Amino acid sequence: DVKVTQSSRYLVKRTGEKVFLECVQDMDHENMFWYRQDPGLGLRLIYFSYDVKMKEKGDIPEGYSVSREKKERFSLILESASTNQTSMYLCASSWDQNEQFFGPGTRLTVL
Amino acid sequence: SQELEQSPQSLIVQEGKNLTINCTSSKTLYGLYWYKQKYGEGLIFLMMLQKGGEEKSHEKITAKLDEKKQQSSLHITASQPSHAGIYLCGADRRGRIGNQFYFGTGTSLTVIP
Numbered sequence: 001d002v003k004v005t006q007s008s009r010y011l012v013k014r015t016g017e018k019v020f021l022e023c024v025q026d027m028d029h030e031n032m033f034w035y036r037q038d039p040g041l042g043l044r045l046i047y048f049s050y051d052v053k054m055k056e057k058g059d060i061p062e063g064y065s066v067s068r069e070k071k072e073r074f075s076l077i078l079e080s081a082s083t084n085q086t087s088m089y090l091c092a093s094s095w096d097q098n099e100q101f102f103g104p105g106t107r108l109t110v111l
Numbered sequence: 112s113q114e115l116e117q118s119p120q121s122l123i124v125q126e127g128k129n130l131t132i133n134c135t136s137s138k139t140l141y142g143l144y145w146y147k148q149k150y151g152e153g154l155i156f157l158m159m160l161q162k163g164g165e166e167k168s169h170e171k172i173t174a175k176l177d178e179k180k181q182q183s184s185l186h187i188t189a190s191q192p193s194h195a196g197i198y199l200c201g202a203d204r205r206g207r208i209g210n211q212f213y214f215g216t217g218t219s220l221t222v223i224p
Contacts, residue, residue, distance in 0.1 A: 004153075031210060033211075040216065042199070042214050042216035042217060043199070043214040045213075048211060058211070090153060094210055097210045102156075103153050
C-alpha cells in the first residue's frame with residue numbers, strides 16, 4: 001500500500017513564525033503536491049513538484065515556498081506565518097498520470 | 112469560478128436509502144477521480160473514470176462518466192453510517208506539467224442510523 005505521511009496532525013504557531021510542514025511518501029512517486037483545504041473553497045493547489053529539485057507554482061503560491069531535495073520528501077515552508085494561513089494542509093503524491101494518494105493532513109492554526 | 116461543480120453541497124439520508132452525488136464540468140474531462148474524506152482526515156481514493164460512458168463499482172458505490180465526458184455521478188446503494196464523510200471529485204488538468212488535478216468543493220454526506 002502507498003503510504004503518505006505528514007509530520008504533524010495538528011500545529012499551532014504564532015504570527016511571523018517560520019513553519020515547516022513535511023511530507024514523505026514511500027512509493028517512489030515522481031509527483032508530489034501540497035494543497036490547502038478551506039470550507040467552501042475546496043482543495044486548492046499551492047505548489048507541486050514533478051522531480052527532485054523541480055517545483056512549479058500552483059494556484060495559490062503566495063506566502064509559501066517548497067523544497068524537494070530527495071524524491072520521497074516534499075516540504076512546504078511558510079516563511080512568516082499569517083492568520084490567513086490557518087487551514088488544513090494536505091500532501092499528495094502520484095506516479096505519472098494516475099490517481100493521487102493523500103496524507104492524513106495537518107491542521108495548522110496561526111494565532 | 113469553480114471548474115468542477117458538485118451537487119448537492121450536503122446530503123442527509125436515512126440508513127438504507129440510495130443517494131446520488133453529481134460532478135459537472137464545462138470542459139471535457141480527461142480523467143475523473145472520486146475521493147472520500149472522513150472529517151478532519153486525508154482523502155481516500157475511490158475510483159477513476161476515463162472513457163465516455165464508463166461505469167465502475169466497488170461494493171455499494173457506483174460511479175459513471177457520461178458519454179460527453181463532462182458529468183460524473185456517484186451512486187450509493189443502501190447507505191450505511193460508514194458511508195458518511197465528504198465526497199470530492201477531482202479531474203486531470205490535461206496540458207499542464209505533471210498530473211495536476213482540480214477538485215470540486217465536495218459533498219458532505221450524513222447517514223442517520
